[in-house]
Amino acid sequence: MKIYKKEKRQRYLDEHSISHLFSFPVEEFIQVHEYGRGEWIIQEGMRPDFLFYVIEGRAKIYVTHQNGKVSLINFIHANDFIGEMELVNEVYYTKGIQASTKTVCFALPFRHYRTRMLEDATFLRELTKFLSIKATYMAGKYSQSLAFPLENRLADFILQTADEGVYKEKHVTVCDFLGVSYRHLLHVLAQFCEKGYLKKEGRHYRIEQHSPLVELAEKLTNFSHQ
Amino acid sequence: MKIYKKEKRQRYLDEHSISHLFSFPVEEFIQVHEYGRGEWIIQEGMRPDFLFYVIEGRAKIYVTHQNGKVSLINFIHANDFIGEMELVNEVYYTKGIQASTKTVCFALPFRHYRTRMLEDATFLRELTKFLSIKATYMAGKYSQSLAFPLENRLADFILQTADEGVYKEKHVTVCDFLGVSYRHLLHVLAQFCEKGYLKKEGRHYRIEQHSPLVELAEKLTNFSHQ
């Protein structure tokens, strides 16, 4: 982990101002952290000392179960908070957060800002919005995971992550995220190829037929459009 | 649905004051609603006009999927908010909320309070705490549902809901909650009986052996105690 100092720090603060998230001046004690790919921003079980705000990069939230299974709970992107649970809750089992690309965050030390943050309506309103989206998202994923087989959830995931018609996520990551075994993931991917929805190209998969995948994915959505 | 008026309303407001949740006076426009068992407090897909705060009773959050499956996402108890998602988010697919016992709520009309609520740090802090717990809970349930078979999740649920050593939840509700088929739920319950953990008494199940159930349930928890 690197901490940007002087000009570099100031440049980030200027180019990615977060002053609109607060109604008090917040720059003074902000640290700018850079994490490398694979590095842990927060280690599972260890309470952080900062509220983080992601400026660039992507990260993953992990939790380890007693049976050894690891769940990838969610992805984190630019403009997400990290450590907000620990800010608000005295008691909380901290989940692990791992950078999946180079990730730059603003780190706001709790010891300087905690009290003021918890009294600032502007910030709390932002946080509330963030948390409500998070809670909704998790509730959605939860109910979907129970109500639909992998086929549907994978179709959705492929459509969401495909880049110019090519799906290239790592199988191991996807297993943790969708909560299925490696073996089964390959099995369903093979089915998609057999049916002609996808075509395997080396380690990647090209989307050959869009609409059957869309159909599978659409089954996940509830009647939001009535 | 009944709306309490005059003395009855005032009595509730006095006996269950929620003034500590706000830093502005909030009594004037509060309505006190009573919903009967089975009644819908919010209908799926219909945005509510109130922020509710539950005073007594229990309710359930449901969502219906396109494949007809219904997920019971969570239970709601006294001191929970209802409609907070709609307060904060312009765009949100409203989930259905059904009273499972007689339920009394304070109903705060958005049209009178929305603006002030979103500017009140005291309230927002409470809401943030509520939402963070909700998000954490959903994330936990999500990852557990993927990582463990029904056996473990059911053991946990039995221990949580058993009343003086007797488990008496309705199977249909539990199916929706744990996201399994009725058939499979009965199957695993029958296994628990075979193994001597439970003993069927009419429609109820008496816990005969506590510790194997605890063992199964404990597998759900992550290493929070390190």
Added chain:
DNA sequence: TCAAAAATAGGAGATATCTCATATTATTGT
């Protein structure tokens, strides 16, 4: 640069869970 670790790949059998069908028993509304 090379050995170790991680990721990919697929076979075979086990198990968790679902669907459908059919009865019986409670609960509820009128």
Added chain:
DNA sequence: ACAATAATATGAGATATCTCCTATTTTTGA
């Protein structure tokens, strides 16, 4: 009080998903 509805109960077969195994290829760290 009774018909309609919801809940309980169980069998049998299908399918989704897992575990374990083994082999190959890619990536990574010293």
